[in-house]
Amino acid sequence: MLEIQDLVVRYGDVEAVAGLSIDVADDETLALLGPSGCGKSTLLRAIAGLEAMASGVVRLDGVDLARLAPHERGVGMMFQQPALFPHRDVAANIEFGLRMAGMEVSGRRRRVTELLELVGLVGYESRDVMTLSGGEAQRVALARSLAPSPSVLLLDEPFGSLDRALRDRLVDELPDLLRAAGIAAIHVTHDHAEAFGVGDRVAVMTDGKLLQVGPAEDIWRKPESAELARFMGHRNIVEREGRPFLVLPTAASVDAVGGVDTKVLATRFRDGRFVTSVKTDEGVLEFVLQERLAVGSTVKLTIAGDAVIPLERA
Ligand code: ADP
Secondary structure, eight states: OEEEEEEEEEETTEEEEEEEEEEEOTTOEEEEEOOTTSSHHHHHHHHHTSSOOSEEEEEETTEEGGGSOGGGSOEEEEOSSOOOOTTSBHHHHHTHHHHHTTOOHHHHHHHHHHHHHHTTOTTOTTOBGGGSOHHHHHHHHHHHHHTTOOSEEEEESTTTTSOHHHHHHHHHHHHHHHHHHTOEEEEEESOHHHHHHHOSEEEEEETTEEEEEEOHHHHHHSOSBHHHHHHTTOOOEEEETTEEEEEOTTOEEEOSSSSEEEEEEEEEEETTEEEEEEEETTEEEEEEESSOOOTTOEEEEEEOGGGEEEOBOO
16 A cells, blocks of 8 residues: 655745645555646655655555665656657567566566556567557556556656547556556546546645545535535536535436526537526526527426535635
């Protein structure tokens, strides 16, 4: 298990990581989601030993990492740019760390074959890395960071430079791949869909701190604060009795008898549903509905009570 307790990392006066605590289980992928500049990369770099900690403790399987040099920590890193060694073949790139660690040739060969199978590039050993597509190069980089069998893999926007379709495919594949390799991971991204896709849990970070940690559905359906709800893209934040509430967009159903009168302002078809804006006493709210409502008409909507979530103001 990776344990992070009260970690602080400073650049001069800037507290980039401001007293952050979280545990990551051995077979868990934690997606770390947050806006640019919130301290995500700094957190990863401190865990890897590339940035000094001002205070706090980071332990891996009970061992205090502060006492270990970066290469002794059992922590692998993967970045947005694969940064492969040019004009060398795929095998030479993947086995680089193993050669540095003094592993003999036959062991290295076996490990490279095993890893190419894991990342779906069987038979690529002797390909020049300059001839690889972006997605293939990123898989080779992944194989290279997995080669020394790290206990924890830190991924810093690993799909940031890839096009949408390729990114979606890797988001589908990566969790299985990490689970198959039995590796804990922290996967940094600023893309909500990517975080929800890869994370067993999602941690949302702003200003060097964690706002909330939990399964994707809880982060989306049960945000604790208005700040988090807004960051997740929720629009239906209303004031009731002097405090903010989130009305989930899935909360409403059309009801001929009960419900409140609303005026339909706009509707658009998305992902098999109708995203519908309505004017209510509390302002404009947006709901996903099964049916198309006529723009300009007045309809009665029932809003499920358990889909109205109280929020902290911050
Ligand atoms: P993120 O990865 O979430 O985009 P970073 O960890 O890169 O955020 O940066 C967090 C904060 O620390 C930012 O305010 C950034 O400007 C600052 N920062 C990052 N690296 C350095 C550095 N080497 N020197 C000084 N400030 C830095």
